Amino acid sequence: MEAFLLVLHVVAGILFVGPVAVASSLFPRYVPKTDGGVSSPRDEDRSERVALALHRVTRVYGVLGIVVPIAGILLSLVQGRFGEIWIIIAMIITAVAGGLLAFRIVPAQAAAIASPPERRQLGRLGTLAGVFNLIWAAVVILMVVRPGSHYVS
């Protein structure tokens, strides 16, 4: 049971959270924008279809990503280490990442597709994606270093 939950937790983390991190980072680079007089050669790559695909990846894999905390919580309960400080911190910042994705990033992407955004809004989307990715980096560090753990593996 422990091995199964750990495999599920790690595989879901890689396959479900990974695509969200990539898609949300690339989205501002590919969504069509108001040209505002200046356009660089890179803007020729912008297309609504690509933006829709990236938006879909962000949304669908984001929902699938719920598997990661669920498997993680079950795993920590099975191992009897739920109360350890690194798990609690990881859960809190994971919840923040989830809230950021569901209530900030996904709606902002939908709005950007509905009406072409300006440069400033694109920057905001990029920042959100960056913060989201940083949070996951922090969570992975906690998972590897496990500060405050008494568990002997």
Next chain:
Amino acid sequence: MNTQPTGPTRSLLTVVAVLAMLELASLTALLVNLFTVHLRPITQMTGPLHGVVYLTIVVIMIFAPGFRRLDRFLGVIPIVGGALAVTRMIRARNSGGQA
């Protein structure tokens, strides 16, 4: 006259309401267990559940679109926050959103 008031969607409010009930129920279970049989397995299962539910409510109240600032502050109060936010939202809506 009856324009759609801006605010959290109905389904989100339902989610918060269910979570608020779950938060209260899990706390009740914990306290009842504490003062009666005090079985360790109950504590071990319900404690984390209670924490996760509270955490979910807090994140929704902070990040979800549409809540007013005061509701966000009130929403992060343990036990009553979620319920408070939902009832305040419903009341504001019933009074035509011009509270």
